[in-house]
Amino acid sequence: xxxxxxxxELEQFRQTLLSQRDPNKPLIxxxxxxxxxxxxxxxxxxxxxxxxxKQGLKAEVDAKGTGCPGxxxxxxxxxxxxxxxxxxxxKPEDVPEIVSQTIKEKKIxxxxxxxxxxxxxxxxxxxxxxxxxxxxxxxxxxNIKIDPKSIDDYLAIGGYSxxxxxxxxxxxxxxxxxxxxxxxxxxxxxGFPAGRKWEGxxxxxxxxxxxxxxxxxxxPGAFMDRALLEGNPHSILEGLIIGAYAIGxxxxxxxxxxxxxxxxxxxNLAIKQAEExxxxxxxxxxxxxxxxxxxxxxxxxFVCGESTALMTALEGRAGEPRPKYxxxxxxxxxxxxxxxxxxxxxxxxxLIINKGADWFTQYGTESSxxxxxxxxxxxxxxxxxxxxxxxxxxKDIIYKIGGGIPGGKKFKAVQTGGPSGGCIPESLLNLExxxxxxxxxxxxxxxxxxxxxxxxxxxxxxxxxxxxxxTDESCGKCVPCREGIRQMLKILTNITQxxxxxxxxxxxxxxSETAIEAAxxxxxxxxxxxxxxxxxxxxxxYEAHIKEKRCPALSCKELIAYVxxxxxxxxxxxxxxxxxxxxxxxxxxRIHIVEQEKCTKCGTCFEVCPPRxxxxxxxxxxxxxxxxxxxxxTIVRESKKK
Amino acid sequence: xxxxxxxxxxxxxxxxxxxxxxxxxxxQAENHWLPKEALERIAERLQVPMTRIxxxxxxxxxFSLVPKGKHEIHICMGTACHVRGASRVLDTVQDFxxxxxxxxxxDLKFSxxxxxxxxxxxxxxxxxxxxxxxxxMTPTQTGDVLRKID
Numbered sequence: 157x158x159x160x161x162x163x164x165e166l167e168q169f170r171q172t173l174l175s176q177r178d179p180n181k182p183l184i185x186x187x188x189x190x191x192x193x194x195x196x197x198x199x200x201x202x203x204x205x206x207x208x209x210k211q212g213l214k215a216e217v218d219a220k221g222t223g224c225p226g227x228x229x230x231x232x233x234x235x236x237x238x239x240x241x242x243x244x245x246x247k248p249e250d251v252p253e254i255v256s257q258t259i260k261e262k263k264i265x266x267x268x269x270x271x272x273x274x275x276x277x278x279x280x281x282x283x284x285x286x287x288x289x290x291x292x293x294x295x296x297x298x299n300i301k302i303d304p305k306s307i308d309d310y311l312a313i314g315g316y317s318x319x320x321x322x323x324x325x326x327x328x329x330x331x332x333x334x335x336x337x338x339x340x341x342x343x344x345x346x347g348f349p350a351g352r353k354w355e356g357x358x359x360x361x362x363x364x365x366x367x368x369x370x371x372x373x374x375x376p377g378a379f380m381d382r383a384l385l386e387g388n389p390h391s392i393l394e395g396l397i398i399g400a401y402a403i404g405x406x407x408x409x410x411x412x413x414x415x416x417x418x419x420x421x422x423x424n425l426a427i428k429q430a431e432e433x434x435x436x437x438x439x440x441x442x443x444x445x446x447x448x449x450x451x452x453x454x455x456x457x458f459v460c461g462e463s464t465a466l467m468t469a470l471e472g473r474a475g476e477p478r479p480k481y482x483x484x485x486x487x488x489x490x491x492x493x494x495x496x497x498x499x500x501x502x503x504x505x506x507l508i509i510n511k512g513a514d515w516f517t518q519y520g521t522e523s524s525x526x527x528x529x530x531x532x533x534x535x536x537x538x539x540x541x542x543x544x545x546x547x548x549x550x551k552d553i554i555y556k557i558g559g560g561i562p563g564g565k566k567f568k569a570v571q572t573g574g575p576s577g578g579c580i581p582e583s584l585l586n587l588e589x590x591x592x593x594x595x596x597x598x599x600x601x602x603x604x605x606x607x608x609x610x611x612x613x614x615x616x617x618x619x620x621x622x623x624x625x626x627t628d629e630s631c632g633k634c635v636p637c638r639e640g641i642r643q644m645l646k647i648l649t650n651i652t653q654x655x656x657x658x659x660x661x662x663x664x665x666x667x668s669e670t671a672i673e674a675a676x677x678x679x680x681x682x683x684x685x686x687x688x689x690x691x692x693x694x695x696x697x698y699e700a701h702i703k704e705k706r707c708p709a710l711s712c713k714e715l716i717a718y719v720x721x722x723x724x725x726x727x728x729x730x731x732x733x734x735x736x737x738x739x740x741x742x743x744x745x746r747i748h749i750v751e752q753e754k755c756t757k758c759g760t761c762f763e764v765c766p767p768r769x770x771x772x773x774x775x776x777x778x779x780x781x782x783x784x785x786x787x788x789x790t791i792v793r794e795s796k797k798k
Numbered sequence: 799x800x801x802x803x804x805x806x807x808x809x810x811x812x813x814x815x816x817x818x819x820x821x822x823x824x825x826q827a828e829n830h831w832l833p834k835e836a837l838e839r840i841a842e843r844l845q846v847p848m849t850r851i852x853x854x855x856x857x858x859x860x861f862s863l864v865p866k867g868k869h870e871i872h873i874c875m876g877t878a879c880h881v882r883g884a885s886r887v888l889d890t891v892q893d894f895x896x897x898x899x900x901x902x903x904x905d906l907k908f909s910x911x912x913x914x915x916x917x918x919x920x921x922x923x924x925x926x927x928x929x930x931x932x933x934x935m936t937p938t939q940t941g942d943v944l945r946k947i948d
Contacts, residue, residue: 190917194924194931228920376876379917414823414860415913455819456859458914472816473850474857533878533919540920571877607877621880625914631857713885734938736890756893758886758937 189224223387344498375574573602578689637680706777876915
């Protein structure tokens with residue numbers, strides 16, 4: 157491929173590309189994101205390639221693996237163009253039928269369509285599925301249309317036109333002005349206005365500056381940056397180059413965690429292709445602007461998502477944060493001005509340059525503009541990535557898009573903001589999603605993880621879980637974090653194990669206050685949030701654990717017991733056979749009993765007991781009923797009575 | 799791991815001290831752990847003190863200073879998997895293998911690690927054995943998966 161040397165050549169090349177592509181030629185786009193791959197997307201892709209070959213259709217139909225469109229719950233999924241037919245939970249066995257029916261005969265395979273559980277109506281197209289219909293997918297919507305390994309696919313949907321516009325129609329000041337006007341706030345956690353960060357670096361006297369992509373997505377239960385980086389790496393790269401132009405940097409870094417191997421491969425490939433096409437390197441598009449981008453793999457440390465720790469890691473050292481008396485946009489990597497933004501923030505930049513700040517600000521609330529991608533996970537019917545305009549009520553995300561709580565269970569809380577965030581209870585479900593709104597409710601936006609919890613989730617255990625995570629990930633540099641969080645974890649663990657004491661809550665509050673005041677970086681300062689927010693909204697659960705040694709959610713292992721109701725047990729022996737600890741005493745026609753001293757509380761009996769009997773139940777805060785007498789245990793079947 | 803291969807990896811990263819983490823990652827990926835001789839060679843070639851290498855090799859989770867088992871088991875402890883019962887899966891694996899997270903058994907058959915989010919939350923709780931994902935795990939199914947590994 158020859159270099160592209162001017163905006164005109166770029167447009168010409170794009171036209172050539174488009175003219176070679178017949179929009180009416182059938183195209184099968186199969187999601188190859190992490191979720192779909194785990195449910196077998198690679199086998200489906202291979203099956204399509206083989207079937208197309210077998211039916212001799214190679215010239216008439218294209219099939220490709222693409223980025224993640226978000227509906228992980230129903231993966232592996234695919235979309236067939238030009239009709240945009242969407243099939244869900246596709247298996248390799250379905251492939252011959254799809255090719256012969258839908259591709260050749262133009263008929264729809266009804267059983268692979270989405271069925272609305274409420275109305276029973278089927279949806280042919282992606283855009284008709286309620287999960288998608290209620291979203292605003294400016295960023296993630298194109299994922300299913302492009303092969304992330306093909307720069308031509310990105311160019312065909314208008315890629316690098318924003319870079320061309322920025323370099324040739326706008327001055328760096330104008331680019332900066334547009335981003336400032338858009339009020340784009342950092343998507344990684346803090347929500348700091350990107351434009352102001354850029355401006356600080358631009359105005360710093362030091363001539364050498366850097367731009368950095370923070371792709372160290374460490375929040376457990378969050379994978380939106382991964383989907384963007386794996387699915388559309390060029391959009392991030394384009395944003396980064398525009399940012400470099402705006403602040404006057406000539407070097408960029410992408411810090412991506414090694415736990416995302418596909419993201420590492422795709423972004424490296426994207427850089428190589430961009431260099432070949434002349435979007436990176438010297439004299440980009442003939443503009444005299446130079447920029448090079450390097451990839452640095454993170455080696456697994458949550459704290460490296462913090463800006464100063466990340467920059468230390470980039471320098472080849474252990475990623476520990478430093479005090480921020482001077483912000484890193486003034487003194488950052490190698491002591492030079494460095495603009496660090498999150499993946500999603502950078503991906504927004506080309507859209508803002510192309511469509512303008514006014515287009516961007518039409519979405520959102522007064523203080524939070526644009527759209528935001530959330531990973532909607534946990535006890536929710538439709539797990540997946542959702543992109544919604546800021547300001548949408550939480551309720552709409554959970555019920556309209558997420559489809560509510562599965563299994564007829566009751567909603568309890570939604571946790572946002574990762575380990576630094578908090579839990580939002582049902583009473584606040586009308587809350588509009590935005591940076592300041594979530595902070596006011598005691599949580600935060602964070603990078604966009606949204607974990608839904610139902611009545612079976614214990615909120616004390618949730619706080620313990622996050623503190624455990626943070627204790628593990630604390631870098632150990634400052635005392636309030638290293639020691640304080642550890643003590644908090646100890647107390648919370650005791651509470652969940654029934655060893656809580658009067659005064660524990662107050663002690664936890666005191667430790668929280670110290671960590672918030674005195675920890676060095678955001679990890680430590682925000683570590684008490686999971687505890688404080690659950691205490692604020694679910695204090696009665698803490699008190700039940702401490703005072704009554706009872707777990708209201710029937711979740712904490714040490715506080716519950718499994719018992720078999722003798723009235724309901726039919727001595728079917730399923731639980732007896734499945735129990736991994738041989739803790740069930742029973743036999744044919746003998747009502748079963750859980751031997752408490754052997755029971756490991758794995759819950760297998762509870763799960764395998766046929767729902768029509770429902771004989772196994774969990775109890776907490778009450779004594780285990782004494783076993784019934786041996787005579788009463790024998791079941792005499794009605795049919796045998798005669 | 800032989801010295802020539804280590805040198806090749808160092809050369810690939812232009813022998814710069816700032817590439818220390820990247821060099822270690824490459825060696826870890828190929829060899830599955832970091833032998834002492836490799837670290838000594840890196841210290842010499844990159845001109846960084848051994849203390850700094852040790853600091854990095856123990857600070858970051860990706861590195862192991864001991865050999866790994868034949869089968870690597872990863873249990874996702876991400877929040878979504880946690881609320882869906884990941885700790886029960888972990889308990890089952892610990893009972894079965896007799897090792898705790900971060901450990902390798904004496905026969906070098908299993909290494910067990912917990913990870914924070916594999917990004918397939920729709921399938922939670924998730925168990926990964928040698929890179930293959932097993933979703934929607936219960937203690938019973940976990941036992942079935944483990945018994946099939948030889």
